[in-house]
Amino acid sequence: MTGPREPDEVTGEETERLAALLHAVEDAEELLVVTHDNPDPDALASAAALGFLLQHCEGLGTTLAFGGIVGRAENQALIRELGVDFDRLGRENGISPGTVVALVDTQPRAGNNSLPAGRIANVVIDHHPPRPETEASPFVDVRPDYGANCSILVKYLRAAELEPDRRLATGLFYGIQSETADLGREASRADISASLYLYPRIDPEAYSRILHPRLPKGYFRSVHQTLEKARNYGRVILAPAGVLAYPDMVAELADLLIRARGTEWAVATGTFDGRLLISVRSSKPLAHAGDLVRGVIGDRGSAGGHGMLAGGQVSLEGLSEEEVERVSASVLEDFLEALGASGEPSESLT
Numbered sequence: 001m002t003g004p005r006e007p008d009e010v011t012g013e014e015t016e017r018l019a020a021l022l023h024a025v026e027d028a029e030e031l032l033v034v035t036h037d038n039p040d041p042d043a044l045a046s047a048a049a050l051g052f053l054l055q056h057c058e059g060l061g062t063t064l065a066f067g068g069i070v071g072r073a074e075n076q077a078l079i080r081e082l083g084v085d086f087d088r089l090g091r092e093n094g095i096s097p098g099t100v101v102a103l104v105d106t107q108p109r110a111g112n113n114s115l116p117a118g119r120i121a122n123v124v125i126d127h128h129p130p131r132p133e134t135e136a137s138p139f140v141d142v143r144p145d146y147g148a149n150c151s152i153l154v155k156y157l158r159a160a161e162l163e164p165d166r167r168l169a170t171g172l173f174y175g176i177q178s179e180t181a182d183l184g185r186e187a188s189r190a191d192i193s194a195s196l197y198l199y200p201r202i203d204p205e206a207y208s209r210i211l212h213p214r215l216p217k218g219y220f221r222s223v224h225q226t227l228e229k230a231r232n233y234g235r236v237i238l239a240p241a242g243v244l245a246y247p248d249m250v251a252e253l254a255d256l257l258i259r260a261r262g263t264e265w266a267v268a269t270g271t272f273d274g275r276l277l278i279s280v281r282s283s284k285p286l287a288h289a290g291d292l293v294r295g296v297i298g299d300r301g302s303a304g305g306h307g308m309l310a311g312g313q314v315s316l317e318g319l320s321e322e323e324v325e326r327v328s329a330s331v332l333e334d335f336l337e338a339l340g341a342s343g344e345p346s347e348s349l350t
């Protein structure tokens with residue numbers, strides 16, 4: 001028997017990584033932290049934490065930004081409780097030369113961020129599988145064994161002996177719990193340790209406001225429509241949601257559907273602003289969901305993810321309504337085939 005676990009100590013390796021990070025930004029005038037489009041809590045809190053760290057350690061003026069939209073009520077509440085502003089970044093936006101760009105929870109050319117083409121990311125801190133394009137960045141810290149990117153940022157804060165304020169601690173804690181399904185999905189020792197460190201520092205009322213936000217009517221409409229359209233194919237649920245109320249809705253639906261008893265895979269799709277968005281969840285720890293989505297989407301679009309959760313998108317720009325239907329249907333069919341479920345008769349989930 002072992003006693004209750006204490007947060008890990010800061011190692012010399014972490015101190016060295018912090019020194020290298022600070023060295024990489026020391027000549028900067030400004031810092032721009034970019035996270036992936038339609039960001040999730042892990043991305044949002046990671047960005048806020050990196051801004052906080054470099055503001056305090058290097059006195060850098062910091063802008064946080066992402067492309068796309070935050071629609072999920074929990075994620076909007078997280079931004080409110082973090083008390084930071086995020087700029088909207090278009091792929092065409094110029095970034096001034098004296099600005100250091102940091103990517104968090106994503107990597108250069110991953111297809112899910114709005115870092116302008118040709119712009120080098122000076123700093124990359126991520127927990128998705130490393131990509132070859134990332135090697136061009138001067139400072140890279142990619143830890144695919146971490147369940148949440150926020151847990152990497154906690155290592156930096158602790159190495160810097162920089163206490164996160166209550167708002168940031170609350171946001172980071174939520175980011176980790178949300179990404180790892182409360183430490184039950186792909187959580188590593190580092191995620192548990194970061195959670196133990198953060199928990200005494202959070203604001204419980206703010207945390208509760210993030211977890212239990214009021215929901216817009218569009219949420220119920222989308223859930224209702226999706227449940228009616230969702231089909232069971234053995235252990236697979238396919239849910240073509242149609243037009244989404246907001247882009248991160250598709251992840252919310254996949255999170256809901258994977259909870260259906262007996263389900264090993266949930267695939268939710270929907271369209272938003274000229275794109276087919278895909279979100280995949282698996283209940284199996286060694287599912288390789290990221291590989292699955294990459295294989296199915298192929299060169300039709302972009303995809304990425306981890307073992308138990310993944311996502312992707314396919315551009316629908318310029319397609320007629322009929323063509324959109326056809327592309328959407330063929331993506332779902334390809335998922336069924338890849339999951340070995342195509343021959344089985346489907347039944348309605350409800």
Ligand SMILES: [Mn+2]
Pocket residue numbers: 042043105127148149179
């Ligand atoms: Mn993440």
